[in-house]
Amino acid sequence: MYYDVIIVGAGPGGIFACWELARNSGLSVAVFESGHELDRRRCPIDGKKVKTCIGCPTCSIMSGFGGAGAFSDGKYNITNDFGGTLYEHIGKERALELMHYVDRINMTHGGEGTALYSTAGTALKKVCMQNRLTLLSASVRHLGTDINYRVLERLYEELKDRADFYFDTPVGEVEVMDPAAEGLPAGEESGGADTDAPRPRFRVVTKKGTFTCRECIVSVGRSGSKWAEQLCRKLSIPTKSNRVDIGVRVEIPAEIFAHITDELYESKIVYRTEKFEDHVRTFCMNPHGIVVNENTNGIITVNGHSFEDPAKKTQNTNFALLVAKHFSEPFKDSNGYGESIARLSNMLGGGVIVQRFGDLERGRRSTVKRIEEGTVRPTLNATPGDLSLVLPKRILDGIIEMIYALDKIAPGTANDDTLLYGVEVKFYNMEVDVDDRLETCYPGLFMIGDGSGVTHSLSHASASGVFVAREILGIR
Numbered sequence: 001m002y003y004d005v006i007i008v009g010a011g012p013g014g015i016f017a018c019w020e021l022a023r024n025s026g027l028s029v030a031v032f033e034s035g036h037e038l039d040r041r042r043c044p045i046d047g048k049k050v051k052t053c054i055g056c057p058t059c060s061i062m063s064g065f066g067g068a069g070a071f072s073d074g075k076y077n078i079t080n081d082f083g084g085t086l087y088e089h090i091g092k093e094r095a096l097e098l099m100h101y102v103d104r105i106n107m108t109h110g111g112e113g114t115a116l117y118s119t120a121g122t123a124l125k126k127v128c129m130q131n132r133l134t135l136l137s138a139s140v141r142h143l144g145t146d147i148n149y150r151v152l153e154r155l156y157e158e159l160k161d162r163a164d165f166y167f168d169t170p171v172g173e174v175e176v177m178d179p180a181a182e183g184l185p186a187g188e189e190s191g192g193a194d195t196d197a198p199r200p201r202f203r204v205v206t207k208k209g210t211f212t213c214r215e216c217i218v219s220v221g222r223s224g225s226k227w228a229e230q231l232c233r234k235l236s237i238p239t240k241s242n243r244v245d246i247g248v249r250v251e252i253p254a255e256i257f258a259h260i261t262d263e264l265y266e267s268k269i270v271y272r273t274e275k276f277e278d279h280v281r282t283f284c285m286n287p288h289g290i291v292v293n294e295n296t297n298g299i300i301t302v303n304g305h306s307f308e309d310p311a312k313k314t315q316n317t318n319f320a321l322l323v324a325k326h327f328s329e330p331f332k333d334s335n336g337y338g339e340s341i342a343r344l345s346n347m348l349g350g351g352v353i354v355q356r357f358g359d360l361e362r363g364r365r366s367t368v369k370r371i372e373e374g375t376v377r378p379t380l381n382a383t384p385g386d387l388s389l390v391l392p393k394r395i396l397d398g399i400i401e402m403i404y405a406l407d408k409i410a411p412g413t414a415n416d417d418t419l420l421y422g423v424e425v426k427f428y429n430m431e432v433d434v435d436d437r438l439e440t441c442y443p444g445l446f447m448i449g450d451g452s453g454v455t456h457s458l459s460h461a462s463a464s465g466v467f468v469a470r471e472i473l474g475i476r
């Protein structure tokens with residue numbers, strides 16, 4: 001079966017590419033997605049019968065309509081300062097313009113009335129500077145997990161009749177077709193000299209059949225990182241990979257960070273350690289949120305959510321502290337390094353480990369009793385343990401330094417009862433060699449979103465989808 005455009009992956013990148021194509025053209029579009037439809041996405045962990053990850057064949061947290069972002073906190077950071085390097089390909093102004101465009105679509109599909117926070121003019125910037133910390137600039141649209149879900153529902157409502165969605169259908173192969181070998185008419189780029197039929201350039205192989213298309217947008221996110229690597233290897237598309245971020249998720253009483261989160265909601269604060277001059281940064285802040293498990297390729301790491309619904313708010317705020325590790329030649333497998341560290345925590349704790357900051361500082365493991373005696377009630381059922389047995393010294397030293405630095409701008413962060421969950425790993429997909437159209441060396445084969453290594457966030461991934469759709473449509 002032939003489609004003009006096939007999109008692989010229904011995360012934000014794929015959804016917004018589909019949105020722009022389906023609304024602005026009569027092109028036939030199909031979206032293939034490994035995971036389920038939105039309303040069938042359910043993680044079996046209920047905290048009672050199923051307490052920890054049971055390794056479902058398709059992880060409903062990471063896969064399905066909405067991608068990894070579906071149950072996320074829905075923080076759309078509108079900035080070029082972090083969240084990806086889309087601007088390196090399309091320019092800063094265009095990148096911001098597309099992020100605002102995505103925001104407007106979200107606002108007309110259930111997100112209306114949600115808060116837009118901004119670092120512009122905040123006094124926190126100076127306070128950070130006075131304490132060896134840097135506050136990065138951004139506008140943050142906070143949808144919250146529940147409204148983010150509602151926006152996805154509305155987008156799907158509009159898209160389902162304009163494009164063919166194939167759920168539970170992982171793409172096995174994307175093959176580049178050789179027109180001569182296929183017996184197809186040779187011809188002009190736009191369709192062929194001796195036929196009006198468009199000339200397919202790619203064959204997309206799934207368990208539901210083989211499909212052909214003229215343009216193929218690969219947007220497989222983090223969960224599709226291994227698959228994308230194989231695809232690039234097979235098609236000899238150049239890639240590079242040298243970064244992984246490793247750290248912990250911090251959970252504290254919400255009051256401690258309230259003066260920051262009330263004003264900015266999400267603040268990206270960077271600290272340069274005294275000892276090694278490494279960069280440690282805050283990431284994914286969830287005021288009154290919960291800490292959650294994340295399953296990446298069978299490895300359990302930690303993440304966080306928060307909800308707009310007041311009934312679902314907790315007493316705690318959580319955020320990650322991450323140290324970026326860049327590797328140089330000859331080592332190439334930065335994600336493998338991160339995975340090994342996460343595996344170590346899974347080996348010792350059966351999943352995620354939780355430790356009181358006071359126990360870490362005293363060089364002893366946390367126990368159920370010590371956690372229970374603490375003042376911070378954990379929102380994730382993790383195994384009390386010792387993170388110093390898991391995290392490399394240099395990374396752990398950086399995190400401890402950063403906790404004391406944050407204590408200066410938010411006293412109480414370095415309290416004994418502060419909880420640290422580990423490990424949090426931010427895997428970076430290999431960076432695919434794409435040009436300023438986000439096109440690979442094969443004309444018509446685009447790689448976008450987190451799976452391309454160009455983006456690492458909801459807003460950048462979504463913007464990359466809109467961008468590529470417009471490139472295909474010739475809209476500037």
Ligand SMILES: Cc1cc2nc3c(=O)[nH]c(=O)nc-3n(C[C@H](O)[C@H](O)[C@H](O)COP(=O)(O)OP(=O)(O)OC[C@H]3O[C@@H](n4cnc5c(N)ncnc54)[C@H](O)[C@@H]3O)c2cc1C
Pocket residue numbers: 008009010011012013014032033034035061062063064065066067068069070071072073074075076077083169170171172219220221222223224227284294303304448449450451455456457458459461462
């Ligand atoms: C718990 C959590 C919270 C987060 N919170 C935030 C946040 O608040 N703000 C923010 O900016 N970012 C957040 N992120 C990151 C954000 O979700 C991602 O940056 C974003 O979803 C990337 O979009 P994407 O479309 O590139 O990839 P994804 O969202 O990962 O979507 C890719 C899709 O492709 C599918 N796929 C993979 N391989 C195949 C294949 N072979 N065939 C067919 N389909 C395939 C996957 O099933 C998946 O649905 C969070 C992530 C997680 C896990």
